[in-house]
Amino acid sequence: MRIRYFFAEKPRKVANFDEYVCITFAQYCMNSELQKVTNYCNFNKLSINMRKTNFMIITSPLKPAIHNINILNIECKTSIKYLGIYLDEHLNWKTHIAHAQGKLTKNLGILNQLRNYLNLKMLRQLYYTLIYPYLNNGAMCWGNNYQTNLNKICTKQNKCIQSIFFAKKTRALITILSNP
Secondary structure (H helix, E strand, O other): OEEEEOOOOOOOEEEEHHHHHHHHHHHHHHHHHHHHHHHHHHHOOOOOOOOOOEEOOOOOOOOOOOOOOOEOOEEEOOEEEEOOEEEEOOOOOHHHHHHHHHHHHHHHHHHHHHOOOOOHHHHHHHHHHHOHHHHHOOHHHHOOOOHHHHHHHHHHHHHHHHHHOOOOOOOOHHHHHHOO
């Protein structure tokens, strides 16, 4: 059995009746559980900041996500920052890699400004302070991504190493890294 939904932006979207029932049931369960949390917080004189509370539906990239679920007026987002790692709805880590790339670009500029005034030991310490945390944070999760996504991060890391060692762009990084 199929139910048709008509929207202004997509005139014919067809959804399975089973999917609709599952979504409605999930919405009911989430609302009832959140009502229990709200009652607990009210009883213990605690408060929930609803502006900072949000949820995300994780789906396959092949299936479109349904973002019109109403769960106690909590905002549905396509990506969420959790413990410093950006999770997106398809778990492809593009949001986190873009964030890390932006931070690496900013910190590479700082490193380039300071490289003329600091010795190699201080530059190495600065690398581990400004660059390394963004490469290491959650690398077990996003490090096994597609090579095209990771090339952006690798390029920034190579530029950092070239900057620290005053290497020209044509000089191979292998010779820089092989010399202690």
